Amino acid sequence: MSPRFELDARVSIPLTGVTVLFGASGSGKTTLLRLLAGLEKPDSGSIVFRGKPWQGLSPQQRRTGFLFQDYALFPHLTVAENVAYAGPRATAAGLMEAFGLAELADRRPRAISGGQQQRTALARALAAGPELLLLDGPLSALDAPSRMRMRYELRRLLLAGGVPSIVVTHDRMEAVALGDWMAVMVEGRVRQSGPVRVVFRRPADLQVAESVGVENVLPAEVAGREAGLLTLHVGALRSQCVDSGETGSVYACIHAEDVAITREAGISSARNRLAGQVRSVTVEGALARIELDCGFPLVARVTAQSAGELALREGEQVAAVVKATAVHLAAYSQPSPR
Amino acid sequence: MDWQAIWLSVRLAASTTAILLVLGLPVAYWLTYSERRWKFLVEALVALPLVLPPTVLGFYVLMAMGPRSPIGALYGKLTGGMILPFSFQGLLLASVLYSLPFTVQPVAAAFAGVDKKLIEASWCLGVSRLATFRRVIVPLALPGIATGAILSFAHTLGEFGVVLMVGGNIAGVTRTVSISIYDQVQSLDYTAAGQTALFLLLVSFAVLAITYGLQRRVWGVWRIR
Numbered sequence: 001m002s003p004r005f006e007l008d009a010r011v012s013i014p015l016t017g018v019t020v021l022f023g024a025s026g027s028g029k030t031t032l033l034r035l036l037a038g039l040e041k042p043d044s045g046s047i048v049f050r051g052k053p054w055q056g057l058s059p060q061q062r063r064t065g066f067l068f069q070d071y072a073l074f075p076h077l078t079v080a081e082n083v084a085y086a087g088p089r090a091t092a093a094g095l096m097e098a099f100g101l102a103e104l105a106d107r108r109p110r111a112i113s114g115g116q117q118q119r120t121a122l123a124r125a126l127a128a129g130p131e132l133l134l135l136d137g138p139l140s141a142l143d144a145p146s147r148m149r150m151r152y153e154l155r156r157l158l159l160a161g162g163v164p165s166i167v168v169t170h171d172r173m174e175a176v177a178l179g180d181w182m183a184v185m186v187e188g189r190v191r192q193s194g195p196v197r198v199v200f201r202r203p204a205d206l207q208v209a210e211s212v213g214v215e216n217v218l219p220a221e222v223a224g225r226e227a228g229l230l231t232l233h234v235g236a237l238r239s240q241c242v243d244s245g246e247t248g249s250v251y252a253c254i255h256a257e258d259v260a261i262t263r264e265a266g267i268s269s270a271r272n273r274l275a276g277q278v279r280s281v282t283v284e285g286a287l288a289r290i291e292l293d294c295g296f297p298l299v300a301r302v303t304a305q306s307a308g309e310l311a312l313r314e315g316e317q318v319a320a321v322v323k324a325t326a327v328h329l330a331a332y333s334q335p336s337p338r
Numbered sequence: 339m340d341w342q343a344i345w346l347s348v349r350l351a352a353s354t355t356a357i358l359l360v361l362g363l364p365v366a367y368w369l370t371y372s373e374r375r376w377k378f379l380v381e382a383l384v385a386l387p388l389v390l391p392p393t394v395l396g397f398y399v400l401m402a403m404g405p406r407s408p409i410g411a412l413y414g415k416l417t418g419g420m421i422l423p424f425s426f427q428g429l430l431l432a433s434v435l436y437s438l439p440f441t442v443q444p445v446a447a448a449f450a451g452v453d454k455k456l457i458e459a460s461w462c463l464g465v466s467r468l469a470t471f472r473r474v475i476v477p478l479a480l481p482g483i484a485t486g487a488i489l490s491f492a493h494t495l496g497e498f499g500v501v502l503m504v505g506g507n508i509a510g511v512t513r514t515v516s517i518s519i520y521d522q523v524q525s526l527d528y529t530a531a532g533q534t535a536l537f538l539l540l541v542s543f544a545v546l547a548i549t550y551g552l553q554r555r556v557w558g559v560w561r562i563r
Contacts, residue, residue: 086463
């Protein structure tokens, strides 16, 4: 029935706190989540949960409290009946109280807000006493303002529930706000996993870097190493960065926030600074995104205020400065074996 | 009016509907959720009474339940020598087959309309397939189940060809309303035939009106989006 989908996920996930399964849509993260829940059957492979093999177990035996994107609350039951659907009444009542749902007890799901529906779904899952919680895009059904509010709220509720959880998202802000640990999926494969901060600062390869949204991923050559620092050639840029053992061709990953812009004239390329021409200036709220042409495209993000003070206009010559500690190297990704 | 025939038809229709609810729900469930390749064959088999002439269906049922057929022989053994043809029980068996699609099709459509995620959510909460069926699928498919039951009832109430083939025309045993009307016309008693026909028309209309009215309101209460 379902179309064939190749998924190669070798990953072990720590069963504490919140793990984010991160990737673009179509990268296979929802499929992986459904495999964990037992809603899909893999052609081969194994899932081991706390030393217990899970293959061959039904969704009922796994008890993963799967949270769907649209929460999948039972429309014919009230909020209270939903929460108590698969758990003892006392537990359900306690959770309703803790989640601020007590006064909504007799409402139907369609008569409460998106955020309230989410809390109801989470309470329903926790009342059933799951061993693991799986959440598929838990915030994507909310409108933008509630989504921002609910990020931290959701993390608080997940930690308070005391059940390890795996959250699927394609939103960087959500990943940072929700997760302790993350696994990045690209084209059906888990390409990198580790603490959220580490994955964002040090993407393992080009596709991971693009996937987690590092604006500048530049082909570079390692030209030399000295005293724990590497010398890099990125086009005309001579840059230094921390030596973590790379050689030859690499990608230099630089977050746009880590590129500063100055108008000090007369300076050509020096160490960690290079001349460029302003190609575009886009104000995004309090920040401005500036695209430079330095022989290669380079994206910088500065405050709108400093962009105004610098009076940046298209076609003007400026200098971009990148701190050595802000440059991270990602290996050339090998074509994955089929 | 032939009250005996009316009462017999009502009894037959009610029993048929009750049996079809027990039998039709699992069949509809299987047709909705099974992923077997040969599912279409079962679908065609269930829908067959919709297109098959009632006399053809009646003929095969009559042959299948004769005292010398395996089914008829088994029935005779179990009941101590009773036979199915020209009996109320035989008529009931034929009616169940004849009205099967009228239960299964609306119910299967209603099952298919239940969001699969609700079912999966229930499974992941540790609730068994049977309990999920009872607590989620059936309540949400209730309007479709009601439609199936009412259509089967109305359909059985008016059946003629199958009854004639399998049950014959025994007053109080197998003479149903439509047979009675036919008899009355044959004996040129148009007044009685007209009365019975009008009665059947009014009952059929009322049943359908109630169904549609009920559906509107039920959907109104349970509309999800």
